[in-house]
Amino acid sequence: MRPGLTLFIDADDTLWENNIYFDSVIDRTATRLTEYGVSTERTREALLAIERQRTRAHGYGSLNFGASLEVLCEHVGIGESLDQLRPFLRAEIAALRRKRLELLPDVPDTLAYLRRRHRVVLFTKGNHDEQWDKVVRSGLRDLFHQVDVVREKDQAAYADAARRLGARPQHAWMIGNSPKSDIMPARAAGFGAVFVPHPGTWALELTDLPETHDPGIRQVERFGELRDMF
Ligand SMILES: [Mg+2]
Missing domain, CATH: 1.10.150 (DNA polymerase; domain 1)
Structure with a gap:
């Protein structure tokens, strides 16, 4: 892209x-x-x-x-x-x-590549201090232009983040492992979405993805494949 x-x-x-x-x-x-x-x-x-x-x-x-x-x-x-x-x-x-944070394969290199071509925002939900603590401990902070911690990742949160960060939804993509929090609400807010499945995803993050083909929803099997996509 x-x-x-x-x-x-x-x-x-x-x-x-x-x-x-x-x-x-x-x-x-x-x-x-x-x-x-x-x-x-x-x-x-x-x-x-x-x-x-x-x-x-x-x-x-x-x-x-x-x-x-x-x-x-x-x-x-x-x-x-x-x-x-x-x-x-x-x-x-x-x-x-x-617990020591264990990075998934190819994450730092892929982020470094993406960061050179795009604006990269870490977008996570949860307890503000706990999520920030993980970002710092991960050693990945400098690979992101911005870090945004929200309470819930629903359609309104995506629309609000786009507005706050000055991103046009049609030029924004969400990338993540949760159909419920990353894919469906981002897509509903007009973002593209890339599903990166993780076999250990929490049951409460699962929901069905649309069966009909939507070019705004993509899937990769590994984080490193994002290089080829973006
Ligand atoms: Mg997740």
Whole structure:
């Protein structure tokens, strides 16, 4: 594509691993709760429902996730054991927050290439401080012209970001792993969108992509393939 576009790029599970670490906390929590007679299936099902509701009210991030795990214990009827479980849960969240960021393949080189041709904006949702902390720890900050952390990535957030950053939607693309947060709302706001699937994507980020061909929605299998596209 010709140079001079604005490329909005998702962070978690697009630039670096993220959800696999939450999944492993859920695995260990589910195993732990079997000691209290709660099946792993029940834990997973209940947590997903709690997260669906709580992220809407409280946003995303590890601290809210930790609070969801405590709500989960109440929800599955073992609230009276929470005092006993709390040290385990808190240690899991503390370890999650200290986790070393593992970049996905070809990310720095590809960003450096894209940055020479286009305006590149890291566009991520979640807790402001936590997301910024990850950007800094990733070592990728200087490869972006701008970093924008929003509470939710819906159609209004994309329209607002385009306005704030002075990007025309028809010259803007969103790149990310989430059909629900990266592809559908960006497309609805008039951006192009490139889906970069990640097998470990959080269940609440999945939604069906349109079945009819839309030239404004593309897909690559690896982040490095963005070089050929842009
Ligand atoms: Mg993501």
